Amino acid sequence: MPGMLKIIFGNLFKKRATRLYPFEKRAPFENARGSMDFAHMENCIFCNLCAKNCPPKAITVDRANKRNALDPLRCIQCGVCAEACPKKVIEMRGQYNEPCYAKRTHVAAQVVKCAQTPPEQK
Amino acid sequence: MVKSTITFGPQHPVFPEPIQFILKVVDEKVVLAEPQIGYVHRGIEKAFELNDPKDNIFLAERICGICPAPHTTAYVRGVESLMGIEAPPRAKYIRTIMNELNRIHSHILWAGLLGDAIGFESYFMQTWNYREKVLDAIEKISGHRVTYAMNAIGGVRRDMTNEQLRGLEKTMDYVESSLENIEDVMKDYTIKKRTQGIGILTEEEARRDGAVGPTARASGISQDLRTSGYDAYGDLKFEPVVVNNCDSYGRFAVRWQELKQSIDLIRQCIVKMPSGEILTKSNNPMNGEAISRVEAPRGELFYYIKGNGSKKLERVKVRTPTFANIIPTVTMLSKGCQVADVSVIVLSMDPCISCTER
Ligand code: SF4
Ligand code: SF4
Numbered sequence: 185m186p187g188m189l190k191i192i193f194g195n196l197f198k199k200r201a202t203r204l205y206p207f208e209k210r211a212p213f214e215n216a217r218g219s220m221d222f223a224h225m226e227n228c229i230f231c232n233l234c235a236k237n238c239p240p241k242a243i244t245v246d247r248a249n250k251r252n253a254l255d256p257l258r259c260i261q262c263g264v265c266a267e268a269c270p271k272k273v274i275e276m277r278g279q280y281n282e283p284c285y286a287k288r289t290h291v292a293a294q295v296v297k298c299a300q301t302p303p304e305q306k
Numbered sequence: 307m308v309k310s311t312i313t314f315g316p317q318h319p320v321f322p323e324p325i326q327f328i329l330k331v332v333d334e335k336v337v338l339a340e341p342q343i344g345y346v347h348r349g350i351e352k353a354f355e356l357n358d359p360k361d362n363i364f365l366a367e368r369i370c371g372i373c374p375a376p377h378t379t380a381y382v383r384g385v386e387s388l389m390g391i392e393a394p395p396r397a398k399y400i401r402t403i404m405n406e407l408n409r410i411h412s413h414i415l416w417a418g419l420l421g422d423a424i425g426f427e428s429y430f431m432q433t434w435n436y437r438e439k440v441l442d443a444i445e446k447i448s449g450h451r452v453t454y455a456m457n458a459i460g461g462v463r464r465d466m467t468n469e470q471l472r473g474l475e476k477t478m479d480y481v482e483s484s485l486e487n488i489e490d491v492m493k494d495y496t497i498k499k500r501t502q503g504i505g506i507l508t509e510e511e512a513r514r515d516g517a518v519g520p521t522a523r524a525s526g527i528s529q530d531l532r533t534s535g536y537d538a539y540g541d542l543k544f545e546p547v548v549v550n551n552c553d554s555y556g557r558f559a560v561r562w563q564e565l566k567q568s569i570d571l572i573r574q575c576i577v578k579m580p581s582g583e584i585l586t587k588s589n590n591p592m593n594g595e596a597i598s599r600v601e602a603p604r605g606e607l608f609y610y611i612k613g614n615g616s617k618k619l620e621r622v623k624v625r626t627p628t629f630a631n632i633i634p635t636v637t638m639l640s641k642g643c644q645v646a647d648v649s650v651i652v653l654s655m656d657p658c659i660s661c662t663e664r
Binding site for chain 2 (some may be wrong): 217240
């Protein structure tokens with residue numbers, strides 16, 4: 185019984201063990217593969233290596249319009265594209281993707297940054 | 307005697323995964339159990355033939371959400387032997403560490419699920435809380451908590467820094483002390499009442515039905531593929547954990563001791579970690595057949611890989627440990643257990659249905 189009381193009072197004044205998730209996020213670990221990002225698009229030479237190496241084929245490289253697109257719901261955050269890119273365009277960010285309501289619109293909105301011409305508004 | 311039929315699963319509160327047992331019951335006693343599987347078949351073996359062999363690593367990883375490390379290890383070891391290459395020593399040690407971390411988290415997960423099946427919810431909460439620290443350690447090393455993506459054909463993709471090794475050591479200390487906290491559960495009267503003498507599988511039956519892994523080792527069969535010395539296991543000192551209880555309690559005890567063994571193996575790996583390369587690159591054609599077996603947390607995992615010299619593999623066959631353990635489970639169930647014990651017996655072999663059906 186005294187042991188139990190100790191635990192009860194200890195728990196009353198202890199810090200919360202859980203996190204209020206969407207408002208309070210844990211800082212990602214170093215090197216975590218949370219999501220993939222075309223971070224330095226200005227360096228991209230549209231060599232198609234990222235798209236060729238991507239296991240689920242989530243990347244499309246559009247050389248004519250100078251833009252790359254990622255289907256974030258196909259991407260498995262493996263980081264192969266970041267390793268394959270000769271110009272270090274792609275970076276793996278630590279933070280995971282936000283949950284989304286609709287598959288299609290989210291995918292279209294993710295047509296990523298481009299080098300020269302801005303993407304059409306979708 | 308009137309026989310009635312009870313269908314147990316596929317959606318059942320205590321089953322983490324979809325498997326169905328059709329139980330023939332007389333009074334409260336089960337006299338016959340028929341397993342039904344096939345609820346989560348995804349055709350992954352066929353997909354292996356359509357993809358590039360190096361993309362298949364990520365596919366093998368997704369066969370099972372609990373043991374990605376043994377699946378990818380078995381796959382890359384098979385492909386490596388087809389290509390006639392070998393991973394460098396450091397890569398082998400890193401693979402071994404990932405496999406053992408995988409075993410620790412899988413066994414803790416299982417202990418929690420067993421507590422849940424018995425009705426001991428706070429045990430479930432505590433064990434999964436400790437498991438979280440193991441997953442964090444995995445994420446710090448590999449970048450992801452569930453799909454590690456560490457293995458590559460010819461080695462591993464990420465090296466481990468010295469800080470990571472020190473951090474891993476600390477995590478192991480933490481896990482060891484937290485397991486000591488909850489070790490007394492094994493001596494608890496209620497736990498013994500629910501597991502001792504329940505789900506008997508004698509050594510003879512285990513051999514006849516082809517049980518693998520902790521299920522076999524709890525029946526007194528000293529069978530652990532790690533003793534064959536693949537990867538770094540040849541350099542490490544350990545003995546397979548064997549107990550002779552032959553019941554659910556024995557399977558609990560085997561896994562509990564294996565947790566400690568895995569912690570010890572990881573410590574040995576940290577001390578003996580060689581330096582050097584982590585990847586052997588090769589473009590050799592894949593020709594011929596290869597068999598690769600590793601010890602997954604649930605038992606022997608078997609990969610058969612056939613190449614025909616072209617860019618793609620001709621056939622990949624996967625036999626997972628749970629598949630081998632289904633027949634022994636039927637034997638355990640059909641011995642006249644109580645309906646209330648069915649969940650404990652089925653859980654005691656640690657079913658993982660999503661990898662069984664691929
Ligand atoms: S691999 Fe790099 S440089 Fe080549 S297309 Fe992809 S992002 Fe651009
Ligand atoms: S992280 Fe992997 S899956 Fe995602 S885009 Fe890059 S290569 Fe493809």
